[in-house]
Amino acid sequence: MTTSPSFAQQTADKLAVVEALHRFAAGIDLRDKELLASSLSENAVSDFRPAAAKAGFEYPVIEGRETIVSALLTSLSTLDTTHSISNPRVTINGDIACVDVLVEAQHVLRNDGTRHYLMKNRYDVELARSGDIWVITRNTVDNVWRSGDLAVLSAI
Template sequence: MTISPSSANTAADQLAVIDALYRFAAGIDQRDQRLLASSLAENAVSDFRPAAAKAGFEYPVIEGRDVIVTALTAALAALDTTHSVSNPRVTIDGATARLDALVEAQHVSRADPARHYLMKNRYDVELARAGDGWVITRTTVDNVWRSGDIAVLSGI
């Protein structure tokens, strides 16, 4: 099979779009603020409200790369997390893209590793081209299902 240059660029862009979400997840899980920041546009918006509402609590919309990095780092400081991304679907339109993916997020209390909260979330991600790669401009997270001890998310 021969891949034309235009389809090769599309495939490379699709992988680069998905990589932005991988950097986001890995930055959280590895407590790597630089990696997390690399996934986000300067004016990025993170909206966890749909998922939070289903879990029974409120979480504000977070705006700005530095604010998002600081807020997520602080909110998850008492937890060990693992985020697994699956079923990514990418649509590219010039210098913008959309990504829909499922993300399973395990949250484990660092103080008591027997306590956890597991969530399967649908991520609706908007991205912009940034040089050779892509950065997230907006993420909306909705919950599909959840199990475990919700108090873990509060660091309790």
């Protein structure tokens, strides 16, 4: 006979799932390699293709924690960023979770604060329980709207 997790456990798990997304966003914004890595599974997949296509450029699927961390911190190295997470809808099935969340991502050139690019993205995130925490196994990013200077993303 299997028993369902208690309401308290379900609530704690949902908060822990959202905490993984906060570690991801803060790791990017603070340029904190260890914090960012703590949000990802070893074999994580990052798929920014849907959002990139709407902005008119190509971006490859990135696989592996270290590759994702390196790619994000390198590609955003000339920018100050803020990522704000809202409206998380979490579904948990055992040790696997899915969350649909909105992320507003502001990108400002560090050497020219007048140039910026703002995106409202929808993240479709898959996670797995890893000991006492949850980690992202796959993140697919689609764009809802965007404004500003697209060239900021390529630091032109």
